[in-house]
Amino acid sequence: FVTSMDQPLGNTIGNWIEVREAVEVLEGKGPQDLIRCTTLLCGQMLVQGGKAKDLAEGVSMCNEALNNGSALAKWKEMVAAQGGDASWVSDSQSMLEKHKPGFTTEVKADRDGVIQSFNAGELGMAGVVSGAGRMAVTDSVDFSSGIIMHKKIGDSVKQGETIMTVMSGVSQEKLDQAADRAWAAVTMAEPGTEVPAPVLVRQVIDKDGRSAWSDEMAGPTW
Numbered sequence: 001f002v003t004s005m006d007q008p009l010g011n012t013i014g015n016w017i018e019v020r021e022a023v024e025v026l027e028g029k030g031p032q033d034l035i036r037c038t039t040l041l042c043g044q045m046l047v048q049g050g051k052a053k054d055l056a057e058g059v060s061m062c063n064e065a066l067n068n069g070s071a072l073a074k075w076k077e078m079v080a081a082q083g084g085d086a087s088w089v090s091d092s093q094s095m096l097e098k099h100k101p102g103f104t105t106e107v108k109a110d111r112d113g114v115i116q117s118f119n120a121g122e123l124g125m126a127g128v129v130s131g132a133g134r135m136a137v138t139d140s141v142d143f144s145s146g147i148i149m150h151k152k153i154g155d156s157v158k159q160g161e162t163i164m165t166v167m168s169g170v171s172q173e174k175l176d177q178a179a180d181r182a183w184a185a186v187t188m189a190e191p192g193t194e195v196p197a198p199v200l201v202r203q204v205i206d207k208d209g210r211s212a213w214s215d216e217m218a219g220p221t222w
Contacts, residue, residue: 001044001204003037007097007118007153010034013127014146014167016099023089026072033200039063040201040218061220101144101167103175109157113188114195117153122185129169130178144169147182154197157188188200 003009010019012029024030043058052058065071072089079086088095092138101152127133130144151157164182168175189195201213215222 001040001201002205003201004126004198005120007120008123008147008149009037010150011152012146013123013149014130015141015143016095016133016222017146017148017167020085020095023072024077026075027089028066028069035066036222037202039066039222044216049144052132055125055217056221059218062222089129099144101142101169103168103170103172105166105175107164107166107183107186109159109161109163109188110189111159112195113157113189114156114191115151115153115157115186116165116189116193116195119185122181123147126166126178126181126185128173129181130166130168131174142169145174145178147178148168152197154195156191 001210010018010021010033012018019035021030025035039059039062040055042062043052043055045054045058046052046058048060052061062071065074075091076086124133127145127147128135130147131142132147134141145168147167149163150165151161151163157163161184166175166179166182201215203210204213204217
């Protein structure tokens with residue numbers, strides 16, 4: 001599948017916060033775009049693995065696994081098999097404290113408007129600057145650093161309203177640099193402008209090449 005890269009998938013950019021968001025999906029919660037992309041990809045895996053007759057059935061099976069708790073249970077089983085401890089899922093507050101960043105700021109709208117677009121590449125680099133990624137192989141990664149998205153493309157915002165929360169476990173300087181870069185990645189339209197949300201899937205790629213995507217292909221549960 002060729003999916004949209006117009007904005008971050010889900011609401012987080014980083015390490016720990018993306019793990020937490022992924023677990024929320026396994027709990028049957030989380031952002032809808034992330035849930036839909038996950039069930040789509042996993043549904044296709046079930047088709048290719050011979051467990052589902054078509055994509056619609058595969059997606060339905062994935063949604064059922066999220067809703068009945070079996071997806072989360074299987075993930076915990078996989079974590080335990082690798083020597084990990086997934087008990088924090090039941091006490092996520094302790095993990096939030098453990099990965100609490102030392103420096104935090106909010107990127108706020110400087111006027112009323114509508115989120116028209118993001119420069120997704122620049123948002124990614126803002127995450128890197130915050131400490132969540134590497135510019136060089138020798139750089140260290142800070143697991144508490146990253147960005148939380150409070151607004152997405154098509155959302156209306158008021159002056160002073162928070163668009164993003166930027167976090168750094170490295171330094172105030174890195175936080176300020178990341179926040180400036182994140183704000184520069186935002187393009188706003190005038191208030192009342194109709195800005196459609198990006199489509200999630202654009203094309204399908206298979207052995208015969210590329211073809212158009214239709215949401216009906218994923219079935220009614222998608």
